[in-house]
Amino acid sequence: MEYQVGWGKREIHITGCGYAMHGYGQPGHRATGTRNPLYARSLAIADLDSDDAPLLYCCLDLGYVTHAMRQGVVTGLRESLGEAFDEHRLVLTCTHTHSGPGGCAHEGLYNLVTPGFVPAHLEAVVEAALASLRAALVTRKATDIQYRSSQVPDPVPVAWNRSLKAYNRNPDVAPRDATQTHLALDRTMHLISFHRQGRVRALLSLFGVHATCLGNQLAHYDGDNKGYAALHAEMQLQADGVSEPVAIFAQGAAGDVSPHYHGPGDRKRRRKLRGEAEYAYARKNGEAQSEHALAMLEAESGQAVSGPLDGVLTYVDMSDQAVSPEFAGGSRDARTSAPCHGVGFFLGTPVDGPGMPAPLGFAARRLARAQRRRSLKPGSPRQAQAQALYASQGAKDILLNAGEKRVLGYALDRIPLPDLADPLVAELKRQARLGALTESPMVPSVLPLQIVRLGNLRLVCAPGEFTTVAGRRLVSAVATALPLEGSERCLINTYCNDYMGYVTTFEEYQEQAYEGGHTVYGQWTLGAFQTAFTRLAATFNTPPSEREPAEKNAPPPVLNSELALRSDIPVRGREMSSG
Known part of the structure; x- marks a missing residue:
């Protein structure tokens, strides 16, 4: 050849x-x-x-x-x-x-x-x-x-x-x-x-x-x-x-x-x-x-x-995939779910890239687990949806539900953290309030x-x-x-x-x-x-x-109108993030 x-x-x-x-x-x-x-x-x-x-x-x-x-x-x-x-x-x-x-x-x-x-x-x-x-x-x-x-x-x-x-x-x-x-x-x-x-x-x-x-x-x-x-x-x-x-x-x-x-x-x-x-x-x-x-x-x-x-x-939608029992320890009910980021993600890696301080991580885990209990509580209007989500996400303490665009259960524009506390949270809330993330996915x-x-x-x-x-x-x-x-x-x-x-x-x-x-x-x-x-x-x-x-x-295109709302946003000072 x-x-x-x-x-x-x-x-x-x-x-x-x-x-x-x-x-x-x-x-x-x-x-x-x-x-x-x-x-x-x-x-x-x-x-x-x-x-x-x-x-x-x-x-x-x-x-x-x-x-x-x-x-x-x-x-x-x-x-x-x-x-x-x-x-x-x-x-x-x-x-x-x-x-x-x-x-x-x-x-x-x-x-x-x-x-x-x-x-x-x-x-x-x-x-x-x-x-x-x-x-x-x-x-x-x-x-x-x-x-x-x-x-x-x-x-x-x-x-x-x-x-x-x-x-x-x-x-x-x-x-x-x-x-x-x-x-x-x-x-x-x-x-x-x-x-x-x-x-x-x-x-x-x-x-x-x-x-x-x-x-x-x-x-x-x-x-x-x-x-x-x-x-x-x-x-x-x-x-x-x-x-x-x-x-x-x-x-x-x-x-x-x-x-x-x-x-x-x-x-x-x-x-x-x-x-x-x-x-x-x-x-x-x-x-x-x-x-x-x-x-x-x-x-x-x-x-x-x-x-x-x-x-x-x-192209495969990995947010809703049935998993072959061969690759799920014999389980016939294994599925993926919409994307969620755990507290571990925000804590970063200790040597390569540290994230939020450990005390904030401890508090975030407690809040994430409280949100899980509320979601799974009998009679909750979202109980069935939450059961499917947590069956997929397992041990993860979910801080950001990227699929639903919620942080610890709160809509992105209503996160109860002062803007001065974290510039990334402030930017996330600002873009959400503009409508720049309404239809756009947070992650692929x-x-x-x-x-x-x-x-x-x-x-x-x-x-x-x-x-x-x-x-x-x-x-x-x-x-x-x-x-x-x-x-x-x-x-x-x-x-x-x-x-x-x-x-x-x-x-x-x-x-x-x-x-x-x-x-x-x-x-x-x-x-x-x-x-x-x-x-x-x-x-x-x-x-x-x-x-x-x-x-x-292939994934559908992101709306140009939303891209325009978060394009070339003015650069701010060199503030550091806890995340």
């Missing part, structure tokens, strides 16, 4: 002018400049023996991909490529840097901190993605593709599990203690490399670790560890004589994986990293990832990638699920953040459903095509740490993804010409 492959890289031109960055949910985390440029890096892969549309892969130095971004890129590619474009074969993903621009979503919640929707940011992202994809398309030449995988050695200080109690709840893991958090994750790096005349010209690495080396006190856009990894690898390839190389360092299952040490004395150690030390740390972490990838190319013979290209994409619920075939590789392209074990279980379910044969491999790429929060295992969810609190569709969320992805895997048996259009079940 011969492939034509091209690659391209373009800067995302966004000027830091005081808008809050996406990632930490802190209104004071504002960008006033750029430390290292943010890029869109792309691959275009075509089969020389077929007239089918090429596979297109674009990775953005951003904290998230949104449906608005994807729709902008799809529209642009349709205009320029016509029938030579197949949306099923487009993957849009990101590095998950927390030092990138916000304001790029049409939904309300993740734009709140910016504050609001910033059309110029979205336009710049779409423009850079399209430019890099078009560069990849026009530079296609005969290229050999190889695959390798290798464990990042245990002593390399690159990743630690940040939610060990939740991880240890899983029956399918070896329990770890507080000194072994670097082992409570998948240390495998998967590497796809692209060769011409026997030399590596581009590469794609998949390794799960958060891009949170840089904290929420800094004021510049930066690609964080994944960005530094890409720049380092490209620099090394250039030094070896490669012209215009592209190195993509994308994410695997990173939901519970931190780039910061977790163990005895972790918070004290993190507090010592400030300012320039954080940038140095991000560079060191990224270069460790890059050096491992480059060493893999030198030390190991790659497996040739060969075979057909294909992709299947569908209709989500894109995608599986891509690159010869003997299958790439599960999942939205949001999957924890280590959740990602492993999803890959296992898809691999069984395909099924795989011989040398075929199934890999996971997260943060693809949209963002809605986290996916934990059922067991991890019961801990209600940050990751479980941000698993918005409830305790059966992973089971719902396993159910839907295995159903999608069967689509490969249907000829491409007979498959449903990818956009058939």
Whole structure:
């Protein structure tokens, strides 16, 4: 099998002018400049023996991909490529840097901190993605593709599990203690490399670790560890004589994986990293990832990638999914629910991104449980609805019911907290009073699920953040459903095509740490993804010409009138949020 492959890289031109960055949910985390440029890096892969549309892969130095971004890129590619474009074969993903621009979503919640929707940011992202994809398309030449995988050695200080109690709840893991958090994750790096005349010209690495080396006190856009990894690898390839190389360092299952040490004395150690030390740390972490990838190319013979290209994409409403008993411990009543955020979400993560103070969290839990009791009380007008909700949400102490747009039972514009107490609450109330959130969803619920075939590789392209074990279980379910044969491999790429929060295992969810609190569709969320992805895997048996259009079940557009009410909202001072 011969492939034509091209690659391209373009800067995302966004000027830091005081808008809050996406990632930490802190209104004071504002960008006033750029430390290292943010890029869109792309691959275009075509089969020389077929007239089918090429596979297109674009990775953005951003904290998230949104449906608005994807729709902008799809529209642009349709205009320029016509029938030579197949949306099923487009993957849009990101590095998950927390030092990138916000304001790029049409939904309300993740734009709140910016504050609001910033059309110029979205336009710049779409423009850079399209430019890099078009560069990849026009530079296609005969290229050999190889695959390798290798464990990042245990002593390399690159990743630690940040939610060990939740991880240890899983029956399918070896329990770890507080000194072994670097082992409570998948240390495998998967590497796809692209060769011409026997030399590596581009590469794609998949390794799960958060891009949170840089904290929420800094004021510049930066690609964080994944960005530094890409720049380092490209620099090394250039030094070896490669012209215009592209190195993509994308994410695997990173939901519970931190780039910061977790163990005895972790918070004290993190507090010592400030300012320039954080940038140095991000560079060191990224270069460790890059050096491992480059060493893999030198030390190991790659497996040739060969075979057909294909992709299947569908949209699924994850807020109301029946879960197969196979993925629900035998239960026939397991369902997801409308999105809800727990107190654990607002408490944040102690080392990577602290949220509200613990005393406020304690009070919020008490209020959330009181609201649960009121809702479930016999005779309550909403008792049946509440029973279904809490059956799905389980142990979660619900602070924000994003589906119903209520906080602890109160409508958004009537939250009984003074505006001065929290700038995010004040902004939420202000937008609600304007009518900017009346019809708009707070977070996405209709989500894109995608599986891509690159010869003997299958790439599960999942939205949001999957924890280590959740990602492993999803890959296992898809691999069984395909099924795989011989040398075929199934890999996971997260943060693809949209963002809605986290996916934990059922067991991890019961801990209600940050990751479980941000698993918005409830305790059966992973089971719902396993159910839907295995159903999608069967689509490969249907000829491409007979498959449903990818956009058939896509989410409805958000009202322009509401977007206008929360667009380019004037920037306020550098106040900090307790959330």
